[in-house]
Amino acid sequence: MAIVNMKKMHLLGLKNEQDKILSTIQKTGAVEVIDITQQVPEHEVQQIQIHQGLEKELSELDSKLSKLKFGIDFLKPYVMEKNPLLYGRPAVQKEQLDEMLSREDQYFTTLQAISGLEQRLSHLKGEESKINNRIELLSSWENLDIPLEQLGHTEKTEFLPIVVPIKAFEDFKNRLKDRQLSAEVMTIGGNRDETFGLLIYYRAQKSELQDIMKEFSVSVQEFSGLKGTPREIIARDKERLSGIEAERQGIKREAQALADQRFFFEVLYDYWSVVRDKKQNMLKMVGTRDTFLLTAWVPEPLEDKLKQRILDTTDAVYIEFSPPEEGEEIPVMLENPRLVQPFELITELYSLPDPKGLDPNLYMAPFYFIFFGMMVSDAGYGLVLSLLTGLALWKLKLAGQGKKLVELLFLGGISTFIWGAIFGGWFGDLIKLKPLWINPLDNPMAILVLSFAFGVIQIYAGLLLSAYKNIRAGRTADAFMDQGLWIVFLSGLIMLAFPQLGFIAKYVAFAGALGLLLTQGRAQKSIVMKFLSGLLSLYGVTGYLSDVLSYSRLLALGLATGVIAVVINTMARLVGVNAIGVIIMIIIMIGGHIFNIAINTLGAYVHSSRLQYIEFFSKFYDSGGRAFDPMKVKTTYVDFENL
Amino acid sequence: MELTYGQVLALLGAALAVLLPGIGSAKGVGIVGESAAGVVTEDPGKFGQTLILQAIPGTQGIYGLLTGFVIMQRIGILGGRLLPLNLHQGLLILAAALPIAFVGLLSAIAQGRAAAAGVGIIAKRPEELAKGITYAAMVETYAVLALLASILMLFGIKL
Numbered sequence: 022m023a024i025v026n027m028k029k030m031h032l033l034g035l036k037n038e039q040d041k042i043l044s045t046i047q048k049t050g051a052v053e054v055i056d057i058t059q060q061v062p063e064h065e066v067q068q069i070q071i072h073q074g075l076e077k078e079l080s081e082l083d084s085k086l087s088k089l090k091f092g093i094d095f096l097k098p099y100v101m102e103k104n105p106l107l108y109g110r111p112a113v114q115k116e117q118l119d120e121m122l123s124r125e126d127q128y129f130t131t132l133q134a135i136s137g138l139e140q141r142l143s144h145l146k147g148e149e150s151k152i153n154n155r156i157e158l159l160s161s162w163e164n165l166d167i168p169l170e171q172l173g174h175t176e177k178t179e180f181l182p183i184v185v186p187i188k189a190f191e192d193f194k195n196r197l198k199d200r201q202l203s204a205e206v207m208t209i210g211g212n213r214d215e216t217f218g219l220l221i222y223y224r225a226q227k228s229e230l231q232d233i234m235k236e237f238s239v240s241v242q243e244f245s246g247l248k249g250t251p252r253e254i255i256a257r258d259k260e261r262l263s264g265i266e267a268e269r270q271g272i273k274r275e276a277q278a279l280a281d282q283r284f285f286f287e288v289l290y291d292y293w294s295v296v297r298d299k300k301q302n303m304l305k306m307v308g309t310r311d312t313f314l315l316t317a318w319v320p321e322p323l324e325d326k327l328k329q330r331i332l333d334t335t336d337a338v339y340i341e342f343s344p345p346e347e348g349e350e351i352p353v354m355l356e357n358p359r360l361v362q363p364f365e366l367i368t369e370l371y372s373l374p375d376p377k378g379l380d381p382n383l384y385m386a387p388f389y390f391i392f393f394g395m396m397v398s399d400a401g402y403g404l405v406l407s408l409l410t411g412l413a414l415w416k417l418k419l420a421g422q423g424k425k426l427v428e429l430l431f432l433g434g435i436s437t438f439i440w441g442a443i444f445g446g447w448f449g450d451l452i453k454l455k456p457l458w459i460n461p462l463d464n465p466m467a468i469l470v471l472s473f474a475f476g477v478i479q480i481y482a483g484l485l486l487s488a489y490k491n492i493r494a495g496r497t498a499d500a501f502m503d504q505g506l507w508i509v510f511l512s513g514l515i516m517l518a519f520p521q522l523g524f525i526a527k528y529v530a531f532a533g534a535l536g537l538l539l540t541q542g543r544a545q546k547s548i549v550m551k552f553l554s555g556l557l558s559l560y561g562v563t564g565y566l567s568d569v570l571s572y573s574r575l576l577a578l579g580l581a582t583g584v585i586a587v588v589i590n591t592m593a594r595l596v597g598v599n600a601i602g603v604i605i606m607i608i609i610m611i612g613g614h615i616f617n618i619a620i621n622t623l624g625a626y627v628h629s630s631r632l633q634y635i636e637f638f639s640k641f642y643d644s645g646g647r648a649f650d651p652m653k654v655k656t657t658y659v660d661f662e663n664l
Numbered sequence: 665m666e667l668t669y670g671q672v673l674a675l676l677g678a679a680l681a682v683l684l685p686g687i688g689s690a691k692g693v694g695i696v697g698e699s700a701a702g703v704v705t706e707d708p709g710k711f712g713q714t715l716i717l718q719a720i721p722g723t724q725g726i727y728g729l730l731t732g733f734v735i736m737q738r739i740g741i742l743g744g745r746l747l748p749l750n751l752h753q754g755l756l757i758l759a760a761a762l763p764i765a766f767v768g769l770l771s772a773i774a775q776g777r778a779a780a781a782g783v784g785i786i787a788k789r790p791e792e793l794a795k796g797i798t799y800a801a802m803v804e805t806y807a808v809l810a811l812l813a814s815i816l817m818l819f820g821i822k823l
Binding site: 370371462465466469570571573574576577578580581584585587588591620623624627628630631634635 | 719723726729734742793795798801802811815
């Protein structure tokens with residue numbers, strides 16, 4: 022129930038058994054290999070050779086994997102895939118795998134063919150976009166009935182296709198007329214900004230004409246290499262486009278025929294990625310020609326089982342376990358009761374605990390559970406949330422953080438249901454049930470006080486955990502002075518709020534304050550500084566005050582859910598006056614409440630997390646651990662059985 | 665029925681409570697949406713994560729609506745029978761609407777900026793989403809406090 026102790030394993034084995042041993046280790050998923058190559062002198066020639074060999078193998082594996090991945094991705098649109106979330110991943114037996122491996126060459130020939138298909142498709146795509154561009158360009162010139170290759174000059178005249186800004190077109194024509202040039206402009210077409218035309222002029226006046234063209238920003242349209250009238254070209258192009266489409270359909274049919282190969286690619290991909298992981302870990306080991314040395318982290322509880330598994334594989338190994346040395350970066354693995362595990366997500370998303378610190382999950386979980394429900398606080402919503410997430414847990418094959426999140430929401434739903442019953446909220450005021458305790462709308466102050474009380478409890482818990490940490494490290498005096506005195510002081514201040522305790526409260530608070538004043542400056546050298554630091558530390562009380570006030574969000578968010586639910590019901594009832602109205606009313610209610618559940622679940626998740634991160638963790642939590650990342654059989658598409 | 669200044673002021677309070685945080689949330693959600701769209705262009709798979717961040721500055725608008733609704737309920741406009749409020753009562757209700765109105769407006773925009781920066785986190789390190797959300801949630805605190813103040817004031821006013 023905390024951070025699992027890690028042991029360091031040293032394994033010395035024979036090179037020719039390395040692969041076998043590593044496969045065994047990989048299947049246990051209990052070993053994180055440590056890179057020890059840096060600890061070996063660089064000039065060890067053998068070492069370098071071994072690694073060069075490995076890296077070559079790895080790069081071959083990578084290219085194999087990328088080919089397989091390409092095949093898998095390419096065939097994706099042609100395969101009706103069962104959703105792995107619903108059906109789980111297909112299982113592959115060792116015999117099936119061996120058979121596929123024996124036919125591997127065949128699969129890679131298929132992959133070659135697929136890559137050919139891909140190239141043809143991309144070639145077609147390129148041609149298509151070129152043609153589309155040409156059609157777009159020429160469609161504005163469709164009225165030009167001269168074959169494009171005949172534009173240009175004769176002995177005396179020149180035919181030029183021109184583009185004129187629409188605003189300048191009239192002026193341009195007038196200018197040509199004014200100058201009495203032997204030139205004529207015919208309008209062919211145009212778009213929103215430009216007019217397209219054909220300019221015919223006497224070649225002797227070229228330079229004069231070019232000046233005018235420049236003045237009106239007239240440009241010449243190039244049709245290099247095109248033959249026939251625009252209309253003919255467009256017709257030809259359109260024909261080619263349908264040809265391209267037909268070719269594409271043909272390629273798709275070919276791909277469709279290959280679709281059943283995708284499963285083999287997936288199996289091979291997963292198999293080779295497992296092999297690659299193994300080889301990558303070999304890079305972290307050192308060895309001679311015939312032996313290898315592996316150093317790794319192993320969780321202490323798994324130590325014996327792991328050793329047994331390895332010894333079952335081979336006798337020719339030497340295994341030794343040692344505790345971690347000072348200053349080593351130990352990976353962190355958490356172990357908590359089943360009920361607390363979903364809450365690990367909250368800590369994981371913040372940061373894992375320092376390997377020497379405390380696992381906060383057990384202490385944080387009850388608070389998170391209570392706060393989440395209090396912020397949503399509607400029994401109906403809790404039911405919906407728990408039913409939906411329960412269904413998801415039952416039907417879907419979830420794993421990892423996704424599973425933890427759904428479990429967390431399931432528990433949150435239960436808490437929401439309980440709080441909803443306490444506050445009498447059932448889809449707002451839709452179902453009128455008497456609250457088990459109090460309706461927050463009737464007496465918000467009572468709930469506010471309750472929120473603050475939860476805050477005080479959690480802050481005390483944080484201080485106690487911090488004190489525990491100090492005591493565990495042998496600093497009992499620090500625990501007394503840094504946490505104990507604060508608890509005394511804060512308790513005194515809280516007691517002031519109760520008139521019947523007023524008499525003692527003053528002395529308790531005063532004793533605490535005096536203690537803090539005298540002890541908090543103990544790290545300072547001079548007596549004046551000691552005193553000043555002690556005095557200044559009392560200012561910390563504002564921090565505790567704002568921490569407690571922060572828990573008012575428990576009331577605020579709970580009220581928000583309740584009132585929005587009432588708003589939805591009121592709006593819905595406004596329209597429920599006749600038959601059609603009732604249907605609309607039901608739609609509004611369903612949509613509105615779903616929206617309210619969604620937005621408030623998000624809010625409750627965010628704000629409960631925040632209360633843990635900012636108010637609770639800040640009191641005692643040392644973060645910054647690195648997750649234990651063992652070498653394991655990690656697959657993407659299929660599950661291997663008896664690999 | 666004769667209308668009173670008090671009723672006008674109370675309704676003005678309800679209007680402000682809905683109006684200003686609504687503007688703020690619209691703006692905040694818009695800011696996040698803009699940067700989220702940029703990230704999703706690169707990687708459409710991040711839509712879900714960015715959507716969570718985009719929803720966060722939307723809460724102020726809801727808090728505003730909620731406050732407005734409580735006012736409407738208290739002055740009886742929802743039941744169709746407007747209470748005959750005097751000038752002071754009207755001013756009290758208007759004052760109670762102010763915290764969420766202004767804090768809602770400004771905090772939603774500030775939160776939109778923080779969340780938009782959080783979208784940047786998703787772009788580079790999607791596994792750190794929780795930290796981006798936490799930064800945005802820090803801003804929300806003040807909207808929650810303002811909501812609380814407004815609601816407590818409204819429940820406290822004797823009509």
